[in-house]
Amino acid sequence: MGMPLQQKVGALRVRLRLRLKRQRLLWRSFRSRHRLCVATDRTAQIGRDDILAFACVRNEVVRLPWFLAHHRALGVQHFLIVDNDSDDGTRDYLAAQPDCSVWRTEASYKASRFGIDWVTWLLMHYGHGHWCLTLDADEAFIYPEHDTRPLRALTDWLEAQNRPAFGALMLDMYPRGPLDAQTYAPGDDPFAILRWFDADNYTVLMKPLLRCLWVQGGARARVFFADEPRRAPTLNKIPLVRWNRRYAYVNSTHSLMPRELNQMHDANGQPLAAGALLHSKFLHTIIDKSREEKARREHFGEPAAFDAYYDGLISNPDLWHEGAREYAGWRQLVALGLMPAIDWG
């Protein structure tokens, strides 16, 4: 109201710019549907209120059994998965699941903004009006009381609070000892091996344009990006959203447009409810995978900048650290301040 005209015009320009960007992203996603082929379509089973999960995977047959079981147990009712050219039986495994629909594509992962274009198209088409959980196969979503209260309780609560989105901090979990010392078998709990995490070496910056935060730190920043912390991976995500076909993920699931959805924090110092994503990246499979990724050059940003990172992983390091914490459930994360308690109303 009291804003000078110049400022008003500036604000309007920013909003228009963001709107254009969002529309461009949605258009890309819409176009990318041509790259997807239906492999298994069970979407007719989706009920009006079902909670859906979306993922883009590549050679994840080892992780998928536990991944699906964990999120099914939380209350995900249907999985919509893009298979990016797997050759390890991922597609057949998914096709055999009663609650999965699968699309396959051989197109470039990088050219589709690391799968986000494909997933956004599925979200647009199937997710509208549903609570949607967008994940990678190496992420396990948790929230306070997730062991006793189903995801539906969380989404009902979010609706009662008028909150359309729910954030989560990604926690890099790692084993003690060299990464390949313990072999993970499909179906096992990956966090029986990856029992450790960094409790607090996280940095938070604000990105004013998208009004989102930028959290970095954890084991990867500590070990692989100590000389270039700015390049360390972003750890804040917004995996759970009551989707609207006008929404678009900007950068992986780190930020959303319209930018109001990124408001994961309270400016008055009040903790807003959030969850966590336990990251099972550092299973023994990481070493071969890093070799492949390094050759594939489909990573974020400039691939060459990540050569050192992949070399670091290929060398089978020990990420464990004397200050590491052993994971003991969501209560511990609340006590450590990594996840605020939910004031269930």
Next chain:
Amino acid sequence: MTVGFVMMCHTALDRAAQVARFWAVGGAPVVIHVDWRVDALAYTKFERSLGDLANVSFSRRFKCEWGTWSLVAAAQAGAEQMLARHPEVGHVFLASGSCLPLRPVQDLAAYLAARPNTDFIESVTTADVGWTVGGLDEERFTLHFPFSWKRRRRLFDRYVEFQRRFKIRRKIPAGLVPHMGSQWWCLSRRTLASILQDPERKTHDDYFAKVWIPDESYFQTLTRLYSTNVESRSLTLSKFDYQGKPHLFYDDHLQLLRRSNCFVARKIWPRADRLYANFLAQRTPVGATAEPDPVKIDRLFSKAVERRTTGRPGLYMQSRFPHRDRENGKTSAPYSVFQGFTDLFENFDGWLAKYAGARVHGHLFAPERAEFAGNETHFAGCLTDSAHLRDYNPQAFLTSLIWNSRGERQCFQFSPRDNQACNWFLATDPNAQISVISGAWAVPLFHASDSFAVTRREAARLQKIELDQIDILRSMYVKARVRIWTMADFIENPMELLQTIIDEISPRSTRRLTEVPRLVDLTGFGQFLQNLKNQGMQPRLMGDFPVDDGPQSAIARHSRPYIVR
């Protein structure tokens, strides 16, 4: 004599039907009010699902909106129908569709039969309620509220403001003393009939129809006119969060609810299958003697509310990233910063650790690495000594360090040679205790054997940095406990000054200092400062150090550790 239930329903009708059936089968008549906005199909289905029960009936439907008279009107209609159709009912219990009975009907009936004239209704005068959210308590009864709070919030607020300014007030009808309380009550037939058949009822209704949130005050006020025995508490267990919204109960509350011995709880999450299955199963009565005991639940929920409203000072995370200066605590605990002490005293760290009983770090912000206590390469929370990681976000490094070591006082050394990015943060943090011996940075230069041109340049650089920092520490925005001495002043009487600092760190310790750390050799320091001056630099921060050796001998005397007897 039995108890009758008036149920107010608008969602989760299948659950409401289960509960109504439980009560009806247990021998308690039920009158159900269904919100007028529930669509015809759902209503018919609901009605039909209870069609086999003779003692369940449906009352006239009102369009209910939160905070308005419609809720009272619906309750009145239900209660009238209950009294008219069921003469065997001694008490009427007002419940909602999201209530869940925790004990068998017989228990409640027996409990009430033993107290035939008691009215269970929370009823508190406006002066004594502590729970109204939004600040309207007494004014609920004295202002006009023609606009919907849900749909016309701005108009609502402005009209309240307008009435306040022009002192527009309604008259409260003679004889009424406004009381408020939980809208879930259980009244005796006598009291309820008196309220509903009062010759003044029209006056009362007309007045309360324009009171704000009358369902929390209509029966609560009128009960006081007729009841001979008001028990001011609700038999319905319900909890509210800090915004005044009711808490939900979930499956994992099963044991807690069971042990509470309460008769009815709300609100229940409609999908809490285990709760419904357990409490609606046929159970043997606990006996009318068992009193409701919600203390445990009260404690659990008030803890949650407290956590929600106080937050966690000094914690920075994705979900809690306060704007600058609105942090409600920049750091999570007090800590101490020492500047110049290690330059002036030998083994100051070790001495401080001994007397302050704290974790004493070296220069955490040193250019090469973070010098953690004990020369470690890492610290709690997986902080590492990497200068790159630290300098990427020095403030996050500091707040993490303090947060990670909750329960143990942290001290660290600081110097103009270190990263200065946190200066404003430190100065404006009430948890910081900052002690500065200005100019002490010159001592290492004095001892180094660099060429004088290099020394002079470095001295000028460090002096500029320290002057800037001291400007900050002397600004009007400082919240930290700051002490600044010149080097010359400090070595005059180090014992007393150190005692002050230590006392502030551990106020309960009555231990007196018995030794001060050993002062480094300062012979010739005055001449060194004079040399800087001769080279055109003006050392401004050290205080007076005469060139002749007179005061030097005085310093030399102090340099021996001395014992206080």
